[in-house]
Structures are given as structure tokens and as C-alpha cells.
Amino acid sequence: MQQPVRKQIWYWGIAAFLLLFSMWVLGNAILPFLMGAGVAYLMDPLADRLERQGFSRIWAVVLLTVGAVLLFVAVMVLLLPELMRQTGQLINAAPQMINQLHQFVTTHYPNLLPEGSTIGQSLSEMASKLSESSGKLLTTVLGSVLGVFGTIALLVIVPVVAFYLLLDWDHMVERIDEMLPRQHADTIRRLAREIDQALAGFVRGQIVVILILGTFYSISLGLIGLPFGFAIGALAASLSFIPYVGVLVGGATAIGVALFSFWGQPVWIGAVIAVFAIGQAVEGNYLQPKIVGGHVGLHPVWLMLALSVFGTLFGFPGLLIAVPLAAALGVLVRFAAARYKESALYTGCELPPEPAQPTLIEIVPSGTVAKEWRQAQYSHDSTVAQLRRDEHLAQLLSKDQQAPEGHQGPPSPAQLYRDAAKTSDPGKDG
Template sequence: MALPVRQQITYWTVATLVLVLSLWWLGNVILPFIMGGAIAYFLDPLADRLEKLGLSRATSTAIIALVAVLIFVVLALAVVPMLVRQLGQLIALAPDLLRSFQTFLNERFPDLLQNSVVNDTLNSLGDAIKSRGGELAATLLSSAMTVVNIVVFIVVVPVVTFYMLLDWDRMVAKIDGWLPRDHVATIRHIARDIDRVLSGFVRGQVTVCLVLGTFYAVALMAAGLDFGLLVGSVAGALTFIPYIGAIIGGSLAIGLALFQFWGEWLNIGIVAGIFALGQFLEGNFVTPKLVGESVGLHPLWLIFALSAFGTLFGFVGMLVAVPVAAVIGVVARFFIDQYLQGALYRGVSGRNPPYDAPPGLINEATGEVTGVIENGDNET
């Protein structure tokens, strides 16, 4: 016996609430499964391509896992220790950077530092960095290890990713078999739109972050910037948030270049030119090629989703913010389309005249305005 639509809506609403409460209460527990699922979704097209070349799903998954292990080993042995070392050096150097900035302001804009509020703020900031710089670095590292435990990275996430990637097609087919038969076509249509948005934005944007992060890090290190790897990594990672990566990464790089190369304007110009070139390549080639012209995620909606979900659910919320924002956007567009095609919008007669014309001027069959409306001396 089929359930009434109202009762089906009730069940789906309850299921959604259970999912939200699970994110709220079990954030750290389900974190490896969310990360493993996200990585498996990201790698599924690669596994499908290997299958098209004649390999089995198990062989394709094994090859991807071996390559991932090699990349992880290289990062763990070479890149991560260098990033940690540069982070510690930058925090230790921060008081000197602040003093140089204060001296520059005093020489160039002496009236500005006569403002006691500005002067006191800079002095207190310098004292705080000097006294708590080491503690800040330790806190950053310890909090990162708390959020993403080393055991999760080494054991749980790779295992979850491997099995989810191996069984991805079977899981999708199983879920498809559970869909309500009366609405299966509609749900599949919405699911395809969601997959299009996620594959176009998430997979594409992650690739953009990797490409730009590598470009910035290699170029800045080649330019001789002391913290080039750290700045490039930060800029690449924050590229996921529109405009934020370019602003923060560019400001940090140019600020460090001014401190390191003061008076050597060619070197400073090279650092600025690297970010200008990176933004040009991103806007004209990298993002259009990898992400596409339009995937339906407005930058403001993305920033709001990251802020809201990060505040509500912490690190887990940050991970699910973009997929959930994409799902909400696709579902909202679907219901808006239904509304625009329904009687509530078009009216009982189904007419949609361009404006509120008098009934006598509207063709009853087509709903079009067939006469003229007098407006003073003018006619419309």
C-alpha cells in the first residue's frame, strides 16, 4: 500500500533532521567516513576511466591507492616538515616584521602614529606575538592534530576511501533501488544536477587549488622569497573560497617581499607579478577549463555556507558545507521551476500576461495583450 504524500514528506523530514543531529553530535566519529567518502567521490571518475581501459574495478582501485600512498609518503617526508618549519620561522619573525612596519609608518606617516589608539594597538600586538608566538605555533599544531588525528589519516581514512571507491558503483545502484518508484525519475533528475554541480565545482575547484598552490609555491621559491612554500600553500588552499585566497596570499607575499627585499624593487615586482599572473591564469584558463563557466554556486552563497556550517558544526561542517550548499541550491532551483510552471504563479487560467492589462485587452485563448492602452497623449 503506497504511503500518502504528506506521510512521505514527514518521513523524509525526520530523516533529514536525524542527519543534521548526527553531524552535530557525532562530528569527530563520522569525520573519517565523510573524508573517505569525499575522497572516493573525487577519485571515482579516475577509476571509471581506468575501467574503460579494460581494468577491473579492484585493479583500478589498487592502482589509485598505490599512487596515493606514494604521494602521501612524499608529502610526509618532504613537504610537510618544510611547511611546519617555515610556519615556526614566520611566527618567530613576526615581531620583527611588525617593528619594521611600525618604523615605516613612523617615517612615512608620522601623523598616523600620533594617534594613541593606532600606536597602542601596534605595540600591544607586537608584545602579544613576542610573548605568545611559540605558544601560538604549538596551539595551531596541536589543534590541527586534535581535529584531524594522525591515526585517522594513516589508518581509517585510507581504508574507508579504498572500500568506498571499490564499491562506489554498487552503492549508487543500491541507493537507486531504494528510491520511491512514483518519484524515481524526478529524484534521478535532481541527483544528476547535484552531481553535475559537485563534479563541476568541488572536483574542479580542488584541482584549481592544487594547480595554483603548486604554481605559487614553486614560483615564489624560485623568486627567492624565504617563505615561498608556506605562502603558496596558503594561497592555493584558500583559493577554494572566492577572492579570499588571492587577497590573503597576495598580501602576505607582497608584505614579506617588502620586508625581505626592501629597496630591491625588481624582486618585489617579481613577487607581485607572480600573483598577478596567477590570477590572470586562474580567471582566463584554469578555472574556466576545470570548473566551467557556471555551476550554479554563487560566491556569496558559498562563503555564507562555509561560515554558517563552520560555526554550527566545526571542522565537519566546513567539509560538508560545499556539497550541502550545492544540494540546497539544486533543490531550490527545482522547486522554483515547479512554482513557475504551477497554478500558484500562472493563475487558474494559466495565463501569464506581461503586465496587469485590462481584461478586455487580453486574448482569452493565448493570454496575450491584443489592444492598446491609452496613457494620456501616449498609447502603448
């Protein structure tokens, strides 16, 4: 007897609620495990590729773990301090840039910002507030980054969790597959494949795109000599997962700094503009189509909504699970929309219900069941005996055919069987 669908929905809804509630209560405690699971998920295809090239699973995991740890240490030692330094300098220099922009506009274009205008007062207030809060903002950002990435728990637990999960990843997937409800196993597997394709294509592709764009912007702006070029390039690249937002924010910031630093040198200002124009052309025409491709299934607006909602509800752990949950919810919404179009609510035609299994009661004479069971057992035993005789005869015929030509000896059982068959049926020839 199948369980009603409404009751199944209640059970799965309660399970989802308990999962989200536990994340809300234990968010910071399970943060290292979420990060370790994310690292293991991203590195599993690399481990599978190394296995196909002849490495054992444990050696593939060891090589990947050592490489990831070395890369993380290099980023923390070589890149992060410079990024924090330039970001702090940019925040501290922003009020001065805004004041100079205000003075330039009021001097050369007095009619654009008359004395006491709302826009002018807003610029002055924004510069003063930014100047007051810049130090506090930088301290908060640095404390947040150090609080997330600088603790012993994350530096120790994340690699260990990632190592063990990556080592047993395929076995865990098999165990989860065995625990799926049998009635919906095929549907759940199909939805899981779609979620994996959307998530893997987006996350892995965007990581590669961000690394390429960040390297290009930082090196190009550094060669031009733009102050804070590394921080601006990292900002533009990190926002590139939202179409046009990265290039607009990074480009506006870079051009503003170029106007402040290279005033009277239009060549260098044009070079900064050319860097972002080339970056946008390469990203739109090559990086996004070739690397990310059509796997995405995550609309930028949907992704920003997920980051905002889950970040607000669960903090930093919510930001980590926002992208996977956005991919999962997107697939489930599309599945629900497809089922809705097949339902009577959309078509207006009520489908007839499937026929129920009939329940029949038959009265038979006493001893009927035992008699039928004995007949079935006799038929089973006869079939097994016949199969064994046929198998034995096939082995005898095989041995007879493999005997060397010209061998004279006593007739084999197979030969005797054939002679007997000919004698009993003279019409057969050979």
C-alpha cells in the same frame, strides 16, 4: 492510493533531522568514514576510466589506492614539515614586521600617524597581542593538524573505507536507486545528477587549480628568494576557490614580507608583484574557465556561509560535508524556485485539481464473472495456440528456403501447405 504530499514531507524532514543529529553527536567517530567516502567519490571516475581501458574493477581500485597512499605519504614526509616550519616562522616574525612598519611610518610620515593616535595604538596593541599568542596559535594549529591526520585511526580506516566503497561504488548506486520512492524516482534522479555535476565540477576542478597555483606560487617565490615563500604560496592557492581572495591575501602577505626583506631592492619587490599578477591572470583567463568551467553552481558567498555554519555546528566533520551539502541545497533551492514559479502562489491562477478515480458499483446476474473469466481464458488459449502454429510454420518455411537447389526429394510440409493454398484459391499466382 497515493500518500499525501504533506505526510511525505514530514517523513523526509524527520529523516534529515535524524541524520544531522547523528552527525552532531557522532561527528568525530564517523570522521574517517566521511573522509573515506569523499576519497572514493573523487576517485570513482578514474576507476571507471581504468575499467574502460581493460582493467578489472579490483585491479583499478588497487592501483588507485596504492597511488593515493604513496602520494599522501610523500606529502606528509616532504611538504608538510616544511610548510609547518615556514608558517611558524612567519607567525613569529609578524609582530616584528608590524613594529618596523609602525616605526617607518612614524619616522618618515609623522603627520600620518601622530603621537597617541588611535591607528598607532592599534598597531602597537596588535603587534603585542600577536607576539603573545603566536606560540599558542602555532601549537594549536599543529595539534589540530596532527590530531586530524596523525592518528592511527585515520591512517588505517580512511584507506580501507575508501578501498571498499570504491570497489562497490556502482553497485551501491544501483541499490540506492532501487530504494527510491517510485512516485518521485525520476525527479530524485534528475536532482542527483545536477548535484553530482555541481559538486564534481567544483571539487575536482578546484583541487586541480589549487595544485597548479600552489606549485607556481611556491616555486616562483622560492626562486626569487622570498622568505616563507612556500607557506605564502600555499596560503594563496588554498584560498583561490574564493575569487580574488587568494591573490589579495597571498599578495598582500608576500609584498609585506618583500618590503621587510628586500627594502632598497625594488627589482625583487616588483618580481613578487609580477608573480601574483601572472598567477591571477592565468587563473582568471585559463584555469577557472577551462578546468572548472560552467559546472560550478556554487556561489563563493554561499560556499563560505556553508563552511562557516557547518564548521561551527559539527566541527571538522562539518567542514567535510559543507561543500556537498552546499551543492545539494543549491540544487534543491533552484528546484523549489522553479516549482514556485509554476504554482498558483506565483501566477495567481489556481489550477483545477486532477479528477479523482471514480468508484462504480455494478450489479450483474449470478455467474457473470465466471462466464467472462472462461471467455477470457479461451481467448488467451486460442491466441497462444495460433502464435505457436505461426512460429512452427515460420520454421518450416525457413528450412525449405535453405534446401540446396536441384534437390529432388519428397515434398516438404511447407511445399504441401503452399500447394494446398493454391488449390483452395486458384486466383492466386505463386
